Amino acid sequence: GAVVSQHPSRVICKSGTSVKIECRSLDFQATTMFWYRQFPKQSLMLMATSNEGSKATYEQGVEKDKFLINHASLTLSTLTVTSAHPEDSSFYICSASGDEGRTHGYTFGSGTRLTVV
């Protein structure tokens, strides 16, 4: 089945620094990748949608200058949290979508727990 790899699984950074999270589709071409944020005991909140080779589409209320998304290839998307602050601490999850999604469902990465101190 489709596999999505997300790294790192957890990261601790100092306030004011930037953190990059990678999302890779290992065995299929992901024309679209999605980035979600999840707070404890809450559901997934879509942050942005990225299509290979074009600018990401951000959901309302998500700061595009803080959460930089790059989808440079059909197998890799990155989310960079710039000038991180403690309130950015959260669980970030990516999802990749290719043709298999419509027939087999959509696959998620294992998530990245970001802690800003």
Add this chain to the structure above:
Amino acid sequence: QKEVEQDPGPLSVPEGAIVSLNCTYSNSAFQYFMWYRQYSRKGPELLMYTYSSGNKEDGRFTAQVDKSSKYISLFIRDSQPSDSATYLCAMTRYNQGGKLIFGQGTELSVKP
């Protein structure tokens, strides 16, 4: 009103029980329905995927979709302590490119 409603629980059952998890939705255009299982501090794992109405069975899991009622269900038979997790329903429609709308998630605990 949210597009997808799911009882957040928590739901606690004894081992071996049949578990019923449900979601209702308001958008009749939804065609693809999924159930995900999420363990603590992990990404969601796809359990069941259904297109349009009908039933689908996979081992101890059965997914049902009733589009006329805008209601989907996940049944877990012979529940095990390892089934303890949060279960999320998700759905999308054609030409959404994989953009999913999630329910709030139901926290399930199966007691030995």
